[in-house]
Amino acid sequence: MSEPTLHYDGDELPIADGDTVALVALRAGQHPAHGGTLCLSGDCGNCVADVDGVPWIRTCQQPATPGMTVRRHPAASAPPTTSPCAPAEVTVRHTHADVVVVGAGESGRAAAAAGRAAGQAVTVFDATDGAEVMAMFAGPQLVVRHRRATVTETTIEQVHAHRVVLATGAAELQPVCPGDRLEGLYTPKAAAAVVAAGIDLGRTVTLLPHHPPAPASSVEEQNATSASVPPQNGGVREWVGLVGRGSSGAVGGVALADGSVVPADSVIVDLGRSPRDLLARMAPGVPVEIVGPAAVAHPLPDPPVAGMVCPCSKVIVEDLDGVWAKGFRELELVKRAALCGTGTCQGTVCNPHLRAFVAARSGSTPEPFTGRPAARPISLAEAAAGYEVEVLRRTPLHDEHVAAGATLDRFGGWYRPWNYGDVEAEYWAVRNDVSIGDVSTLGKMLVSGPDAVELLERLYPNHVHDIRIGRSRYVINLNERGHILDDGMICREGETRFLLTWTSGGASVAEMWVRDWVETWGLRVHVLDRTVSHGAINVTGPKAAALLARLGIGGGELPRFLEHRHLTIAGIPCHVMRLSFTGEASFELHHQIDRSVELWQALLHHGADLGIRPHGLQALFGLRLEKGHIIVAQDTELDSSPRRVNMDWAVKLDKADFLGRAALIRTAGLPDERRLFGLTMAGPAPLEGSVVRQQADGEVVGHVTSSWWSPLLDRTVLLGWQKRAPHTDRVWIDGRPADVAPTPFYDPEGRRARG
Numbered sequence: 001m002s003e004p005t006l007h008y009d010g011d012e013l014p015i016a017d018g019d020t021v022a023l024v025a026l027r028a029g030q031h032p033a034h035g036g037t038l039c040l041s042g043d044c045g046n047c048v049a050d051v052d053g054v055p056w057i058r059t060c061q062q063p064a065t066p067g068m069t070v071r072r073h074p075a076a077s078a079p080p081t082t083s084p085c086a087p088a089e090v091t092v093r094h095t096h097a098d099v100v101v102v103g104a105g106e107s108g109r110a111a112a113a114a115g116r117a118a119g120q121a122v123t124v125f126d127a128t129d130g131a132e133v134m135a136m137f138a139g140p141q142l143v144v145r146h147r148r149a150t151v152t153e154t155t156i157e158q159v160h161a162h163r164v165v166l167a168t169g170a171a172e173l174q175p176v177c178p179g180d181r182l183e184g185l186y187t188p189k190a191a192a193a194v195v196a197a198g199i200d201l202g203r204t205v206t207l208l209p210h211h212p213p214a215p216a217s218s219v220e221e222q223n224a225t226s227a228s229v230p231p232q233n234g235g236v237r238e239w240v241g242l243v244g245r246g247s248s249g250a251v252g253g254v255a256l257a258d259g260s261v262v263p264a265d266s267v268i269v270d271l272g273r274s275p276r277d278l279l280a281r282m283a284p285g286v287p288v289e290i291v292g293p294a295a296v297a298h299p300l301p302d303p304p305v306a307g308m309v310c311p312c313s314k315v316i317v318e319d320l321d322g323v324w325a326k327g328f329r330e331l332e333l334v335k336r337a338a339l340c341g342t343g344t345c346q347g348t349v350c351n352p353h354l355r356a357f358v359a360a361r362s363g364s365t366p367e368p369f370t371g372r373p374a375a376r377p378i379s380l381a382e383a384a385a386g387y388e389v390e391v392l393r394r395t396p397l398h399d400e401h402v403a404a405g406a407t408l409d410r411f412g413g414w415y416r417p418w419n420y421g422d423v424e425a426e427y428w429a430v431r432n433d434v435s436i437g438d439v440s441t442l443g444k445m446l447v448s449g450p451d452a453v454e455l456l457e458r459l460y461p462n463h464v465h466d467i468r469i470g471r472s473r474y475v476i477n478l479n480e481r482g483h484i485l486d487d488g489m490i491c492r493e494g495e496t497r498f499l500l501t502w503t504s505g506g507a508s509v510a511e512m513w514v515r516d517w518v519e520t521w522g523l524r525v526h527v528l529d530r531t532v533s534h535g536a537i538n539v540t541g542p543k544a545a546a547l548l549a550r551l552g553i554g555g556g557e558l559p560r561f562l563e564h565r566h567l568t569i570a571g572i573p574c575h576v577m578r579l580s581f582t583g584e585a586s587f588e589l590h591h592q593i594d595r596s597v598e599l600w601q602a603l604l605h606h607g608a609d610l611g612i613r614p615h616g617l618q619a620l621f622g623l624r625l626e627k628g629h630i631i632v633a634q635d636t637e638l639d640s641s642p643r644r645v646n647m648d649w650a651v652k653l654d655k656a657d658f659l660g661r662a663a664l665i666r667t668a669g670l671p672d673e674r675r676l677f678g679l680t681m682a683g684p685a686p687l688e689g690s691v692v693r694q695q696a697d698g699e700v701v702g703h704v705t706s707s708w709w710s711p712l713l714d715r716t717v718l719l720g721w722q723k724r725a726p727h728t729d730r731v732w733i734d735g736r737p738a739d740v741a742p743t744p745f746y747d748p749e750g751r752r753a754r755g
Contacts, residue, residue, distance in 0.1 A: 003015075004066035005066065005067075006021070006024060006064055006065070006066065006067065006068040006069070006070060007067075007068070007069045007070065008024065008025060008028070008030070008070045009030075009070070009071055009072055011028075013025070013027075013028045014027075014028075015064045015065075015066065016197070016198075018197075019063075019064045019197070020040075020059060020060055020061065020062055020063060020064060021049070021051065021057075021059035021060075021062045021063075021064045021068070021070055022038070022040060022047045022059040022060040022062075023040075023060075023064070023193075023194070023197050023199070024064045025059070025070075026038075026194060026197075026199055027197070027198075027199055031183040031249075032046070032047035032048075032049060032059045032060070032072070033045070033046050033047050033048055033049060033059075033072055033073060034072060034073075034075040034183075034249075035075075035181040035182055035183050035249060036174075036180065036181050036185065036308075036311050037174040037175065037180065037185040037186065037187060037190075037269055038060070038185065038186050038187070038190045039060070039171065039172055039174070039187045039189065039190050040060040040186075040187075040189065040190040040193050040194070041060065041171070041172070041187075041189055041190070042058050042060060042061045042127050043171040043172070043276070043345060043348045043349065044174065044311065044312075044345050044348065044349045045058075045311060045312040045343055045344040045345050045349075046311055047059045047060045048073060048344060049070050049071060049072045049073060050070070050071040050072075050073060050079050051068060051069070051070050051151050052068060052069055052150055052151050052152055053069075053152070054151045054152060054379075055073065055078075055079035055377070056079070056344055056376070056377035057151055058376070060190075061127055061128065062147075062151065065150065068150075076314075089152070089153045089154075090154055090155070090156060090379075090381045090382050090385045091154075091155045091156070091385070092155070092156045092157070092158065092385040092386030093155065093156075093157050093158070094157075094158045094159075094160065094386070095123070095157060095158070095159050095160070096121075096159075096160045096161070097121050097122065097123040097159060097160075097161050097162075098115065098120035098121045098122065098161070098162050098163065099111075099112075099115040099120050099121070099122045099123070099161065099162070099163045099164075099165060100122075100123050100124075100125070100140075100142060100159055100161040100163070100164050100165070101115070101122060101123070101124045101125070101165045101167055102124075102125050102126075102133050102142075102164070102165070102166050102167060102168055102279060103124075103125075103126060103166065103167035103168045103169055103292075103294070104124050104125075104126035104128070104129065104167075105126075105167060105169050105292065106292065107167040107169070107291045107292025107293070107294075108124060108126070108165070108167030108291075108292070109124075110291075111165040111167055111289075111291055112124050115163075115165075123159065123161075125142075125144055130146055130147045131144055131145075131146055132144065132145045132146075132147075132375070132376055133279060133375065134373065134374040134375050134376060134378060135279075135282060135373035135374050135375060136164065136279050136282055136283040136286055136288070136373075137283060137286070137373070138283070138285065138286055139160055139161070139286070140160075140161050140163075140164045140283070140286045140287070140288065141158060141159065141160055141161070142158075142159040142161065142164065143156065143157070143158060143159075143373070143374070144156070144157040144159055145157075145376075145378065145382065154382060156382055156385040156386065158386060163289070164286070164287075164288040164289070165288070165289045165290075165291060166277075166279055166280055166288055166289070166290045166291070166294055167291050167292050167294060168275075168276035168277070168278075168279065168294045169276050169292060169293045169294055170273035170274060170275050170276060170293035170294060170296065170298065171273060171274055171275075171276050171348050171349075172187035172188065172189060172190075172269070172270075172271075172272075172273055173269070173271040173272045173273060173274060173301055173352060174187070174269060174271075174311075174349050175207060175242075175269050175271060175307070176301075176304040176306075176307040176308065176309050176317065176353050177239075177240065177241045177242065177304075177305075177306060177307040178240070178241035178242065178255070178306055178307055179241050179242030179243055179244060179251070179255075179307075180241075180242065180307045180308050181308055181311070182242055182244050182249060182250060182251040183248075183249050183250045183251065184250050184251035184264075184265065184266045184267060185242070185251060185266075185267050185269055186201070186266060186267070186268050186269065187268070187269055187270075188268055188269075188270050191204070191266070191268045201265065201266040202264075202265025202266055203263060203264050203265045203266070204264060204265070204266045204267065204268055205235075205236065205253070205254050205262050205263075205264040205266075205267050205268070206235040206236070206267070206268040206269075206270050207235070207236060207239055207254065207267060207268070207269050207270060207271060208235040208236060208237045208270055208271070209237065209271050209272055209301070209302075210237050210238075210239075210302055211237075211302075212237075235270065236254055236256065236262060238256050238257045238258070239254045239255065239256060239257075240255050240256065240257050241254075241255045241306075241307075242254060242255065242267060243255050243261055250265075251264060251265075251266065251267050252264070254267060271301060272298060272299065272301065273293065273296075273298050274298050274348075274351065274352040275290075275293065275294045275295070275296060275298060276294055276348065277290070277294060277368060277371075278346055278347070278348060278371045278375050279371070279375065280294075280371075281347075281368055281369070281370055281371035282370070282371035282372065282373055282375070284370070298352075300352055300355055300356040300359065300365065301352055301353060301356055302356065303353075303356045303357050303359070303360035304317045304320075304353045304356065304357055305317060306318075309340055309350050309353050309354060309357070310338075310339070310340040310341060310342075310343060310349070310350035310354075311343075311349060311350075312342075312343020312344050312345055312349070312350075313339045313340060313341075313342055313343040315338050315339060315340040315350070317357075319338045319340070320334060320338055320340065320354070320357050322338075323337035323338045324361060329358075329361075329362060330358075330366070331354065331355065331358050331366040331367070331368075331369055332369050332370070334354065334357075334358060335347075335354065335369050340354050341354060341369060344376065344377055346371055346372065346375065347368070347369060347371070351368050351369065354369075355368065392410050392413060392414055392415050393413060393414050393415070393441075393532070394414070394415050395414065395415075395416070395438055395440040395441060395535065395596075396440060396535050396593040396594075396596035396597065397438045397440065397535070397537075397596050397597065397600055398415065399597075400597060400600055400601075401417040401420075401438065401614075404417075404420055404614060405420055405421050406418070406419070406420050406421075406614075406616060407419055407420075407421070407616075409617070411504065411505075411617060412441055412503065412504030412505035412507075413441075413504065413505060413507075413508055414441045414504055416438070416441060416504075416616070416617055417438065417614070417616040417617065418616050418617050418618050419616040419617075419618045419619065420613070420614055420615075420616055423616075423618050423619050423622075424711055425613065426613060426614070426615035426616060426618075426619040427615070427619045427622060427623065427711060428711070429541065429611060429612065429613045429615060430540055430541050430582050430584055430615055430619065430623055431541070431542075431584065431623075431712060432541070432542065432611070433541050433542065433543050433610055433611030433612065434539065434540070434541035434542070434543040434544050434546070434547050434607055434610050434611065434612045435539075435540055435541050435612060435613055435614065435615045436537055436538065436539055436540075436600070436603050436604070436607075436612065436614050436615075437537070437538040437540065437614065437615050437616075437620060438535075438536075438537060438538075438600075438614075439536045439537065439538045439588060440534075440535035440536050440537075440593070440596065441504035441507070441531075442488075442501050442502065442503070442504060442507065442531070442536055443488065443500075443501060443502025443503065443504070443506060443507025443510045443529075443531050444499065444500075444501055444502075444507075444529070444530040444531050444534050444536070444590065445499070445500045445501075445502070445510060445511060445514065445527065445528065445529050445530065445531070446497070446498070446499055446500075446526075446527070446528040446530060447497075447498045447499075447500060447514070447525060447526070447527055447528075448494075448496055448497040448498070448525070448526050449496060449523075449524045449525040449526045450496060450524045450525075451523035451524045451525050452496045452497065452498060452525050453465050453496065454523060455514075455517070455518060455521070455523050455525050456490065456498060456500075457655065457658065458517070458521065458657065458658055458659065459477065459514070459517060459658070459659060460475045460476075460477065460490070460658060461475075461476065461478055461642070461650065461651040461652065461655070461658050461659075461660060461661070461664075462475055462650055462651065462652050462655075463652055463655065464490060464498075467490060467492045468492065469492050469493065469494060469495070470492070470493075470559075470563055470564060470565065471491075471492060471562060471563055471564075472489050472490060472491040472492070472562050472563070472564050472577060472579065473489065473490050473562070474487070474488075474489060474579075474650070475487065475488060475489065475490050475650065476642060476647060476650050476651075477506075477513075477659075478642075478658075478659050478660030478664075479659065479660060480659055480660060480663065481639070481660065481663045482641050482642075482660035482661075482663030482664040482667065483638065483639050483640060483641060483660070484632060484636050484640050484641070484642065484645065484647075485506065485513075485632070486502055486503050486505075486506035486510070486632050487503065487630075487632055488500060488501040488502045488503065488506075489501045489577065489579065491564045491575075491577060499564075499575070500514075502531075503631075503632055505632070505633055506632065507531045510529070510531075511527060511529040514527055515527055517659075532593070533592065533593060534590050534591060534592060534593060535590070535591055535592070535593045535595075535596035535599075536588050536589065536590045536591070537588070537589045537591075537596070537599060537600060537603065538581075538582075538586055538587070538588050538589075539586065539587045539588075539589060539603060540580070540582045540584050540585065540586035540587070541582075541584050541585070542584060542585065542752070542755075543607075543610045543611070544584070544585050544586065544587055545558055545585060545587075546610065547603065547606060547607045547610055547612065548569060548587060550606045550607075551569045551570045551602060551603070551606055552568065552569060552570065552571075553567055553569060558576070558578070558587070559576055559577070559578040559587075560578060560754075561578050561579070561580075561753060561754040562578060562579060563578050564576060564577040564578065569589060569599065569602075570598070570599060570602035570603075570606075572591055572595045572598060572599050572602075573591065573592075574589040574590060574591045574599075575589075575590040575591070576588070576589055576590075577590065580627075580750075580753035581620070581623075581624050581627075581629055582620065582623040582624060582627070583623055583624070583626060583627040583744070583746055583747055583752060583753055584623075584752050584753060585752065585753060585754075585755055586753070621706070621708065622708035622710070625706050625707075625708045625717055625718075625719065625745075626708070626710055626712070626713065626717060626744065626745050626746035627743075627744045627745075627746055627747070628678055628719070628743025628744040628745060630645055630647075630676070630719065631706070634688075634705055634706060635676060635705040635706055635719050636676075637721075640676075641664065641667065642664070643664075643668075643672060643675075644672065644674055644675050644676060645675075645676045646675070646676060646743075651664065653665065671725065672725075673723065673724060673725045674702075674721060674722070674723045675721070675722060675727065676705070676719055676720070676721055677719070677720060677721070677722055677727070677740050678717070678718070678719060678740065678741045678742060678743035678745065679704075679717070679718040679719070679720055679731070679733075679738045679739065679740055679741060680713075680715050680716065680717055680718070680738065680739055680741045680745065681715065681716050681718070681733065681736055681737065681738035681739070682715060682716070682736070683716065683736060684709055684716065685707035685708055685709045685716045685718070686704055686707055686716075686718075686733050686734045686736075687704070687707070688704055688705060688706060688707055689703060689704060690703065690704045690707075690733050690734055691703055691704075691733070692704060692720050692721070692722060692731045692732070692733055692738075693731060693732045693733070694724070694728060694731065694732070695732060696732045696735055696737075698732070699724070701722050701723055701724045701728075701731065702720055702721035702722040702723045702724075702731075703720060703721055704718055704719070704720040704733060705718075705719045705720055705721065706718060706719040706720075707719075710745070710746075712746065713745060713746065717741075717745045718733075718738065719743075720733075727740075728740075
């Protein structure tokens with residue numbers, strides 16, 4: 001039978017029984033990761049490699065399996081971004097335990113035994129058994145990764161515990177000195193593991209701390225202090241660095257303070273220990289019990305003078321000196337400025353040396369820096385395991401649309417009905433009878449307070465103070481450059497109380513935008529976003545008023561065009577806004593979302609003999625296009641000013657100030673070489689985005705933003721940009737002529753919307 005092998009940087013290396021990937025490399029005379037001290041305990045990043053396409057694998061804890069493919073990370077950079085970086089299969093499970101013990105050493109076994117003796121359910125996790133505790137959160141809750149047969153198959157376990165015991169032990173210190181990136185450096189535990197695997201270390205020299213440690217105060221601390229164990233191969237305290245063996249990159253000896261060199265094939269680094277406290281540092285507010293060597297206050301090493309402090313992020317002592325000289329004097333600031341401790345081991349190697357560096361310069365010993373989940377690199381698939389995040393929101397009427405056979409599509413961050421199977425029938429229901437549309441996705445925001453009017457006067461380019469209570473006004477939002485951000489309505493409910501509406505796409509940032517300006521200007525204004533707490537149904541068409549009358553609203557109660565009132569419809573309190581996006585009489589019924597389905601069904605039931613049917617976005621976009629209404633971010637561009645989209649009427653430059661006013665005044669006299677035009681043409685509607693040419697095969701002068709073949713007008717209507725001057729009255733789209741036409745294309749006097 002042939003000897004089992006794995007593929008290592010293109011070579012086939014033999015596998016011995018019980019080998020980890022790191023031992024396979026060492027047995028073949030190679031360093032698992034191009035140099036640095038090996039701990040072979042999972043504490044550092046000096047053995048990480050790409051295993052079967054998954055990077056950042058600690059090869060010292062990864063069992064070697066036949067056929068495995070291993071590629072060392074580049075010596076001076078991160079692994080290539082072409083790596084899959086994600087296990088092929090990730091499963092998740094949730095478990096509960098009275099006590100969770102992290103670490104299966106002597107202290108961990110004792111804690112587990114005590115818990116079981118007390119009749120508690122105890123779970124023990126240890127990385128050597130393939131159970132890596134990746135994070136700890138309030139609860140307490142632990143996230144544990146279990147690797148299965150290969151690194152490409154993992155299980156993420158969410159563990160909910162009543163009590164957590166950290167028996168994670170202590171990590172062996174690694175040197176920071178010239179030559180600390182050479183090959184052939186081992187901590188005592190690593191050296192013992194290598195020798196036990198039958199690998200010859202050759203001549204060894206042991207580095208000891210420059211100053212003997214203080215006597216251990218307890219048996220447990222004595223057991224945890226490796227420096228108290230006499231070195232078997234001779235130890236030196238007067239070392240100043242390590243020297244290489246020619247140009248091989250391997251260690252050749254230990255440099256002493258007197259200038260001499262002690263020859264060595266391998267160097268055992270026995271400098272003491274530091275607690276493995278990453279999980280404890282990760283969740284400082286979570287009550288945990290730390291036992292054993294992890295709870296011992298190990299002495300810090302001498303302050304580093306030269307060498308690699310953070311092997312993961314390649315931070316040297318000179319980098320720390322540089323950020324200290326710039327005024328970064330707190331440990332957390334030094335860490336962030338130098339990126340020390342931000343690599344795969346999150347400070348297990350560098351934290352003691354960084355603390356010693358800061359302590360030597362500040363005169364006081366800082367606490368360790370905060371740990372960040374996860375404790376080891378994880379893939380996005382592993383991070384998201386067990387969680388289902390609906391990126392696109394659903395309205396409270398989602399199930400009603402599905403039951404009605406709607407085709408749903410994504411728009412403005414929501415799943416919305418595109419059509420219900422017959423777009424033209426939906427269109428004619430609006431033009432001839434009555435239709436309902438789900439507009440719950442609109443942004444809805446209450447603004448109130450003594451300075452509410454002042455806020456809105458500053459935010460909007462038209463007047464607000466003269467809006468009467470019970471009236472509303474269409475508005476656009478501008479940024480400081482005078483470009484259109486969004487549009488909507490202002491409804492005045494009281495002297496200092498207003499309801500603002502926003503587009504579906506703009507609603508996601510509206511509250512942040514308004515609050516930012518409230519705070520910037522120091523105004524006394526209260527802001528309440530009701531986008532997801534309130535639904536809205538648009539009842540539109542010539543028979544809309546008749547339908548609402550059947551639901552308890554008398555003719556005199558309905559608001560007139562651009563009015564709004566609080567009414568009860570079908571027993572449901574509604575804020576009724578009279579406006580029109582479709583070009584027909586329209587009433588938006590805003591209400592609490594727990595009544596949305598009830599209101600929707602009542603409207604359909606009472607409007608059955610009126611020809612009612614719901615309409616989707618496809619019909620709505622055509623209806624609004626016939627009226628020439630723009631859709632922000634579809635018909636506008638990032639630098640669209642009101643003038644360019646023919647909306648100068650929505651701006652009042654006689655106001656003292658508003659966002660974008662200075663920019664509009666500055667650019668008012670500049671030539672306007674881009675403008676949005678209405679267009680009409682025969683035949684089917686071209687695709688939105690189609691180019692607009694000056695001649696059939698001539699220069700491109702713009703593009704189509706919206707297009708619709710109008711069943712009522714029997715021609716295609718469009719909005720599109722012309723981006724060159726002078727503008728022409730006839731252009732070419734898809735090889736067909738199109739004529740510039742005034743908007744609205746339908747009912748330009750607006751009689752039907754007001755009727």
